[in-house]
Amino acid sequence: MISLSHLYDKFLECTGVSTDTRKISPDCLFVALKGPAFNGNQFAPEALEKGARYAIVDDPAVAETDSRLLLVDDGLTALQALARHHRRTLNIPIVALTGSNGKTTTKELIADVLSKKYKTYATPGNFNNHIGVPLTLLAIDDSYEMAVVEMGANHQREIALLSSIAEPTHGLITNVGKAHLEGFGGIEGVRKGKGELFDWLSQAGGTVFINGSNTTLLAMAQERQFTELVSYLTPDGAYNATLVQDTPVVVFRDADGREITTHLPGRYNFENMAAALCIGQYFGVPPEEANRAIADYNPTNNRSQVVAKGSNTILLDAYNANPSSMAAAVQQFMNLPAQKKVVILGDMFELGPESEAEHAALGELVAKGNFDVVILAGKDMKYALGALPKAYYFPDKFSLHNWLLDHPFENTYFLVKGSRGIGLESVVPFI
Numbered sequence: 001m002i003s004l005s006h007l008y009d010k011f012l013e014c015t016g017v018s019t020d021t022r023k024i025s026p027d028c029l030f031v032a033l034k035g036p037a038f039n040g041n042q043f044a045p046e047a048l049e050k051g052a053r054y055a056i057v058d059d060p061a062v063a064e065t066d067s068r069l070l071l072v073d074d075g076l077t078a079l080q081a082l083a084r085h086h087r088r089t090l091n092i093p094i095v096a097l098t099g100s101n102g103k104t105t106t107k108e109l110i111a112d113v114l115s116k117k118y119k120t121y122a123t124p125g126n127f128n129n130h131i132g133v134p135l136t137l138l139a140i141d142d143s144y145e146m147a148v149v150e151m152g153a154n155h156q157r158e159i160a161l162l163s164s165i166a167e168p169t170h171g172l173i174t175n176v177g178k179a180h181l182e183g184f185g186g187i188e189g190v191r192k193g194k195g196e197l198f199d200w201l202s203q204a205g206g207t208v209f210i211n212g213s214n215t216t217l218l219a220m221a222q223e224r225q226f227t228e229l230v231s232y233l234t235p236d237g238a239y240n241a242t243l244v245q246d247t248p249v250v251v252f253r254d255a256d257g258r259e260i261t262t263h264l265p266g267r268y269n270f271e272n273m274a275a276a277l278c279i280g281q282y283f284g285v286p287p288e289e290a291n292r293a294i295a296d297y298n299p300t301n302n303r304s305q306v307v308a309k310g311s312n313t314i315l316l317d318a319y320n321a322n323p324s325s326m327a328a329a330v331q332q333f334m335n336l337p338a339q340k341k342v343v344i345l346g347d348m349f350e351l352g353p354e355s356e357a358e359h360a361a362l363g364e365l366v367a368k369g370n371f372d373v374v375i376l377a378g379k380d381m382k383y384a385l386g387a388l389p390k391a392y393y394f395p396d397k398f399s400l401h402n403w404l405l406d407h408p409f410e411n412t413y414f415l416v417k418g419s420r421g422i423g424l425e426s427v428v429p430f431i
Contacts, residue, residue, distance in 0.1 A: 002070045007056070007078065008085050010070060014053050017138045019079075019131065021047050030055040032062075032075045033131065044069055076131070083134030084165045090140060090147070095279060096166055098151040098159055098197050099174030100190060101325040102272045103128065105264070105303050106174050107150040109276035112297055116280070116289035118145040125301075126319075128152035133162045146283070154183035154350060156193040163200035171201050172209040172275055175268075176216050177324025182352030195220050202226055209278055211271055212237045232278035233271065239278035243270050247336045248313070248413075249306065260291050263298040263306065265315055266332045268325075302425045309431050313338075314414045318424040321348045321417050323358045327365055329417050334369045338413040341371045344427060346397070346418020347378030359383035366391075372412075375400065378422050397426060404430035 002010075011017070014029040021043045024030065030047035032040030032055060041062045044055040048068055056070050056078055057063050063071035072078035087094070095114075097106060104126055111122035121144045123136045128150040140147050151162045176191050184190045201208050202224040210217050212234030221229060231237035244251040244259060246267045253259050254277075262273065273294050280290040299305050307314040317329055326348060333341065343366060351358050363384030366374055374391040376384055377400050385393055394400040404427060414431060418424040 002072060004081055004085060007070060007072070007082060010054050011082060011086070011138070017079075017135055018047070018052070019135070021050060024050040024052050026051045027053040029053065031079045032057045032059075033079070034058075034075065040075065079134045080130070080161075080165050083137040084167070086140075087137050087165065087167055090137075090142070090144075092140075092145055092147060093170055093283070094147045094149055094166055094168045096149045096151055096163065096168035096171040096197060097174060098153065098194055099172075100177035100179035100194065100322065101320075101328070102174040102268060103150050103152065104301070104319070105269065105299065106172075106272040106275055107148050108299070109272055109294060109297055110279050111148045112293040113276045113280035113285055113290045114146050114148065114283060116293055117283065117285045119143060120146040120148065122148040123150040126150070126152065130158065130161060133166055137166060151197065153193055154180040156184060156189055157196070159193055159196035160200065163197055167204070168197075168201065168206060169204075170207045170209065170279075171197050172211075172279075173197060173217055173220070174272065174275070175211075175214060175324070176220070177322060178351075178354075178358065179322035179324065180350045181322075181354050181358075182350045186354075191216070191220065195223075198224050198226075207282075209275060209282070211275065213271075230278065230282055232274045237278075239274060239281050241270075241274055241277065243267060246270060247332060248315075254287065254291060256287065258287075258291060260295050262295055264304045265306065266304065266328065268328045268332075269304055307428060309428065311411045312409055312414060312431055313412075314416055314428060314431060316425060316428065317415075317417045318346070319420055321346065321419045323348060323351070323362065326362055326417060329415060330362070330365055330369060333371075333413075333415040336413060340409075340412040341369075341415070342373040342375065342409065342412055343369070343371050343415045344375040344377065344400070344417075344424065345381065345384075345415075346376075346422035346424045347380045349419040349421050351380075355380050356383045360386060363387035363391075375403075377424065378418065397422060397424060400427060401430045 016028045030052040041059040058075045063069045114120040121140045205227040207228040212231035232239040242253045250262045250270045302319040305316040360383045364387040367387040377394045
């Protein structure tokens with residue numbers, strides 16, 4: 001059984017870390033992980049054949065077949081311990097963020113702002129779980145001056161675990177809403193679970209950035225003692241700005257009167273921008289450069305994208321959906337000044353026993369919008385139909401594709417939003 005210090009020496013000989021034999025780079029370290037339907041140990045020899053320098057395994061029989069197979073008690077635990085050990089060699093600020101909505105967009109905005117002054121590494125994609133966070137940390141070498149680490153969770157104690165691995169020096173919670181209700185055990189469970197980042201920063205003497213206009217976050221902060229609390233979007237906060245418009249894209253005015261036009265819609269994205277600008281200001285990024293980073297950010301990941309299709313405009317937010325983010329998007333779309341508006345909404349996942357009530361409540365909200373056409377997709381969206389008798393309902397998105405082909409639109413704004421599992425971005429080619 002290899003020790004952690006010896007394992008770290010082996011890691012330093014490698015060019016990177018992979019848990020997928022389809023993504024083996026020359027001289028990388030392969031980590032065999034196990035799941036309900038797979039056992040990575042059986043792929044370790046293949047990883048070596050494809051060019052991995054070493055492979056971490058937790059099956060003694062497999063380890064005996066090659067000296068490059070490094071035996072540990074448990075592959076996942078070893079990956080996390082290796083990441084924690086590596087993090088402690090990094091003498092840089094690590095900004096961690098979590099929240100019910102807007103994590104990835106906020107992470108990218110923060111990284112873009114900080115990159116104007118520092119070499120910054122940020123969580124790639126949505127590598128924000130118990131595997132992704134360790135992989136993120138292990139990708140940071142000593143050439144980086146700053147890191148931004150996104151943390152996701154669908155149950156309590158997960159953020160606590162991720163914080164103990166990443167050991168952030170700074171952090172923020174974007175918001176607390178109705179996401180992953182099934183795993184967290186209701187909204188209070190979400191509040192407690194997300195608050196685990198505050199718990200870590202409080203105990204570690206870290207710095208917290210907080211949206212001073214969010215009463216839930218302020219209440220959570222008041223329950224803890226922090227070495228440093230930096231607020232934004234309050235008149236007396238460290239960073240303040242004024243929202244000029246939030247549709248079709250955000251335009252805001254900074255404290256010096258400069259007006260910035262962005263590529264993102266919605267007040268919720270204005271709050272994400274303010275978080276990034278506050279953090280940039282805290283770390284000394286010149287305001288003009290920080291504003292430019294925000295203005296230039298244009299998502300390409302199915303999050304808050306504005307997509308032009310002929311004479312139509314699509315507000316595509318198909319990466320994630322929960323009652324809080326769905327309500328914010330629908331209300332934002334209601335305020336959009338457009339002659340013709342169509343909403344295409346897909347199921348919200350991981351709501352457990354609350355799913356029927358939450359989808360029904362969404363239907364009531366959508367009914368207030370007086371949209372020209374309402375289209376619902378997914379098995380649980382049927383619960384929204386009670387308030388939307390004229391809506392078009394499709395149990396699956398493939399019949400929706402055919403309907404869109406048969407019903408072309410012109411000069412129309414579309415809101416397309418649903419949980420990742422339903423993949424509603426697939427409707428875009430059919431609009």
